Amino acid sequence: xxxxxxxxxLRVGIAGLGTVGGGTLRALADNAEAIGLRCxxxxxxxxxxxxxxxxxxxxxxxxxxxxxxxxxxAADPEVEVVVELIGxxxxxxKALVEAALEAGKPVVTANKALLAHxxxxxxxxxxxxxxxxxxxxxxxGGIPVIGLLRDGLAGNRVERVAGILNGTCNYILTTMRESGxxxxxxxxxxxxxxxxxxxxxxxxxxxxAAHKLAILTALAFGCTLDFEAVRVEGIRQIxxxxxxxxxxxxxxxxxxxxxxxxxxxxxxxxxxxxxxxxVSQRVAPVMVPLGSPLAAVEGVFNAVLAEGDFVGKIMAxxxxxxxxxxxxxxxxxxxxxxxxxxxxxxxxxxxxLRRLAAxxxxxxxxxxxxxxxxxxxxxxxxxVAAALRDEEISVEAxxxxxxxxxxxxxxxxxxxxxxxxxxxxxxxxIAALEACLEAPRLIRIESE
Amino acid sequence: xxxxxxxxxLRVGIAGLGTVGGGTLRALADNAEAIGLRCxxxxxxxxxxxxxxxxxxxxxxxxxxxxxxxxxxAADPEVEVVVELIGxxxxxxKALVEAALEAGKPVVTANKALLAHxxxxxxxxxxxxxxxxxxxxxxxGGIPVIGLLRDGLAGNRVERVAGILNGTCNYILTTMRESGxxxxxxxxxxxxxxxxxxxxxxxxxxxxAAHKLAILTALAFGCTLDFEAVRVEGIRQIxxxxxxxxxxxxxxxxxxxxxxxxxxxxxxxxxxxxxxxxVSQRVAPVMVPLGSPLAAVEGVFNAVLAEGDFVGKIMAxxxxxxxxxxxxxxxxxxxxxxxxxxxxxxxxxxxxLRRLAAxxxxxxxxxxxxxxxxxxxxxxxxxVAAALRDEEISVEAxxxxxxxxxxxxxxxxxxxxxxxxxxxxxxxxIAALEACLEAPRLIRIESE
Numbered sequence: 001x002x003x004x005x006x007x008x009x010l011r012v013g014i015a016g017l018g019t020v021g022g023g024t025l026r027a028l029a030d031n032a033e034a035i036g037l038r039c040x041x042x043x044x045x046x047x048x049x050x051x052x053x054x055x056x057x058x059x060x061x062x063x064x065x066x067x068x069x070x071x072x073x074a075a076d077p078e079v080e081v082v083v084e085l086i087g088x089x090x091x092x093x094k095a096l097v098e099a100a101l102e103a104g105k106p107v108v109t110a111n112k113a114l115l116a117h118x119x120x121x122x123x124x125x126x127x128x129x130x131x132x133x134x135x136x137x138x139x140x141g142g143i144p145v146i147g148l149l150r151d152g153l154a155g156n157r158v159e160r161v162a163g164i165l166n167g168t169c170n171y172i173l174t175t176m177r178e179s180g181x182x183x184x185x186x187x188x189x190x191x192x193x194x195x196x197x198x199x200x201x202x203x204x205x206x207x208x209a210a211h212k213l214a215i216l217t218a219l220a221f222g223c224t225l226d227f228e229a230v231r232v233e234g235i236r237q238i239x240x241x242x243x244x245x246x247x248x249x250x251x252x253x254x255x256x257x258x259x260x261x262x263x264x265x266x267x268x269x270x271x272x273x274x275x276x277x278x279v280s281q282r283v284a285p286v287m288v289p290l291g292s293p294l295a296a297v298e299g300v301f302n303a304v305l306a307e308g309d310f311v312g313k314i315m316a317x318x319x320x321x322x323x324x325x326x327x328x329x330x331x332x333x334x335x336x337x338x339x340x341x342x343x344x345x346x347x348x349x350x351x352x353l354r355r356l357a358a359x360x361x362x363x364x365x366x367x368x369x370x371x372x373x374x375x376x377x378x379x380x381x382x383x384v385a386a387a388l389r390d391e392e393i394s395v396e397a398x399x400x401x402x403x404x405x406x407x408x409x410x411x412x413x414x415x416x417x418x419x420x421x422x423x424x425x426x427x428x429x430i431a432a433l434e435a436c437l438e439a440p441r442l443i444r445i446e447s448e
Numbered sequence: 449x450x451x452x453x454x455x456x457x458l459r460v461g462i463a464g465l466g467t468v469g470g471g472t473l474r475a476l477a478d479n480a481e482a483i484g485l486r487c488x489x490x491x492x493x494x495x496x497x498x499x500x501x502x503x504x505x506x507x508x509x510x511x512x513x514x515x516x517x518x519x520x521x522a523a524d525p526e527v528e529v530v531v532e533l534i535g536x537x538x539x540x541x542k543a544l545v546e547a548a549l550e551a552g553k554p555v556v557t558a559n560k561a562l563l564a565h566x567x568x569x570x571x572x573x574x575x576x577x578x579x580x581x582x583x584x585x586x587x588x589g590g591i592p593v594i595g596l597l598r599d600g601l602a603g604n605r606v607e608r609v610a611g612i613l614n615g616t617c618n619y620i621l622t623t624m625r626e627s628g629x630x631x632x633x634x635x636x637x638x639x640x641x642x643x644x645x646x647x648x649x650x651x652x653x654x655x656x657a658a659h660k661l662a663i664l665t666a667l668a669f670g671c672t673l674d675f676e677a678v679r680v681e682g683i684r685q686i687x688x689x690x691x692x693x694x695x696x697x698x699x700x701x702x703x704x705x706x707x708x709x710x711x712x713x714x715x716x717x718x719x720x721x722x723x724x725x726x727v728s729q730r731v732a733p734v735m736v737p738l739g740s741p742l743a744a745v746e747g748v749f750n751a752v753l754a755e756g757d758f759v760g761k762i763m764a765x766x767x768x769x770x771x772x773x774x775x776x777x778x779x780x781x782x783x784x785x786x787x788x789x790x791x792x793x794x795x796x797x798x799x800x801l802r803r804l805a806a807x808x809x810x811x812x813x814x815x816x817x818x819x820x821x822x823x824x825x826x827x828x829x830x831x832v833a834a835a836l837r838d839e840e841i842s843v844e845a846x847x848x849x850x851x852x853x854x855x856x857x858x859x860x861x862x863x864x865x866x867x868x869x870x871x872x873x874x875x876x877x878i879a880a881l882e883a884c885l886e887a888p889r890l891i892r893i894e895s896e
Contacts, residue, residue: 023758027603027604027758028603030605030757031603031604031605031757031758034605034670034796035602035603037670037792037795037796037797037800038598038602038792038795038796039602040790040792040797136600142758142759142760142762143762144596144599144600144601144762147595147596147599147600148592148595148596148600148764150486151592151595151599151780151783151784152584152592152595152596152780153592153776153780154483154486154487154779154780154783154784155475155476155479155483155775155776155778155779155780155782155783156475156479156776157478157479157482222482222485291746293744293745293765296741296744297741298739308776309478309479309772310471310475310479310590310772310773310775310776310779311590311766311767311772311773311776311777312590312766312767312770312772312773313766313767314590314591314592314764314765314766314767315764315765315766316596316762316763316764316765317741317762317763317764317765318759318760318761318762318763319759319760319761319762322760324757324758324759324760325758325759325760327603327758328601328603328604328756328758328759329759330603331602331603331758332599332600332601332602332603334603335599335602335603336599336602339789339790339791340790341787341789342488342787342788342789343787344485344486344488347485347486348482348485348486349485349488352485
């Protein structure tokens, strides 16, 4: 890179002019000089596509051709790189990405749903056409976690990835804790503030985080994407009382996406013997110790913690969504393309991505928080303790706050590590007790 | 990258077989298969150099040629890439790096002192020989912060970088706070535990952090390195009483390296008009709010927080030193070379690195913590308040804990934002008061 900004411009076509598309155009314009110096050539938007040509977006599109049809943008010979910001796991977004890759054009996308569902096939297509598929913006917004895992940890065997991957959920949980209010109330406020969608299920039921986790899993472990194998639980069931008990126990509730590899050898997919590797992928509200780095990530922020055999634990934290942070990630990918970087889509060639079996739920080890609402009467605790004992589950703490004979009171139990199968069997037995009048709340405790 | 691991191996020569050199050899061996898949070719150590050939290091060097002279390693035609792990700003390390670059061989180094003192000249040499100079391991150990700034934030104008860049200092400050003990006591313990050197000045006087900050500054702002312009203050003067007052004020003392750009336009060095940009570079103990991400980084961990105009605030945290984390960073650089990445040494071509003037100390704005040890007698506070008033400094809080007429008592004042010049003039006047029996302690308060 001897010459500064003297190469031919990289000509970019952007499909989708929502917030991220607008932010990308602004970043390319505002920081054009710096980007040109960093890449050794200018990066220039030359074409755009969106549904409504006449909508006022506050963008200067004078240098861009307009395409009503995103496929025409992909076919435009002026366009060297396609940025897909349409969204959705299928339909026009998928057709556009496929068309661009088929034409041998690199693609930059922020579309986690598309990758979660079709990532392996798209990676194969990208490699077959020698085109490149970049998706820094698809996970954790502005945090360059894809680059961190793929490039920064290139010398590591990654064993575990854990992330706060949905800012809406983290905002709701943070606000519930700070205000002591209940979920429905805080959700309504988040919707009014624009932090949650009118139809919030995609976020609060954990689907969005699961899409992102499936991508991180493939990248971290060098395996094919398996979105269907992600166990997903959202935050609708979290109540103020559990948040308060967590604080009392020195814990904090976070919706985490966690992927862990178990067994297998030293290859990126556990390839060199040592038993068949499995992978567990979970999105669920969990409790983490107050002193852990993830506990300190509050509000709409995202964070990803990775554990590698050489680097140890490493965490990156920042804005997980929004026009400008997500645009920052899109431009990072464009800069990589402009510099001529060559990267396998999920870190290793698509043909080398291994299919890793899902770890059996039954065997997954963990400590647990269990909250019961029971009638305060003699003998109840003994019955609960017996159910745990019969599954060889060791109690770490038991909290029974306040006495109110004959009334419903919360009883909280934390356990030492046990298998999920044992825990769920014990809880089923406890739930059937006559004195147990509400469904027990079971939340996993992560050591971080 | 169609073919997996089928390219010719990248042949690496490693000079220096201390902990990081050993860790690098182990990482290349342990994760050879994964690294090969990720890079599209194997990365192989083929030659080593160290002072004592016969020392037992627990390393398998059977596949490596031995060179007593590092310059012979650089000249070895089998060696394509030189890893410099000798250390020191001059002498053999500098000679080796120069010889390798002169020969057109890319260099990977963990040597922050070398880069802080000679980075600009080495970047020019690397570019003149089209060789590449990589230094992920030189700053913040395993945290891939160089890649994060250079690649992940490529679309941003970076305005400020703040980091916990020295694990020894962070460990000492954390332990002082947790135990309430004094600096000298905790330092002695850290030395016994191997967390601090027998000659600790390099760490605790802030020199090591200053080396790293000078590198981050050049990379973040696209400017020439200017180590001499870093204002450096270590942690020897921090006492338990200041740590305790900080906690009471909702603050925590951290040794931070902070680089900020003031003024100038939108280019990487502030190049497109808008007044002449200046840069301030400081290493000093500062107080940060307890809720800020940097406050939560404890013990030997490092962290770097960057602020970009699109990404906003982003922080990465992890192990800042040690055999395996630092080796992880060295291998990340080797992987980049193996894949054929092309990167300007400090993000932009050396010829485009601008010389940015140091911001005048006098004008640097900030809020302050001031602790006085004064004789508890009527009128002292009034004299102190008058000194501040005369410099138009606004008091945010004043704490006088305990009354002990005629004895020495601590008085703590926090101020609203003012210029450093005003603050230092007021403190000079206060220090001269008859009732002020010890030198005042002045610590900057950062908003994060």
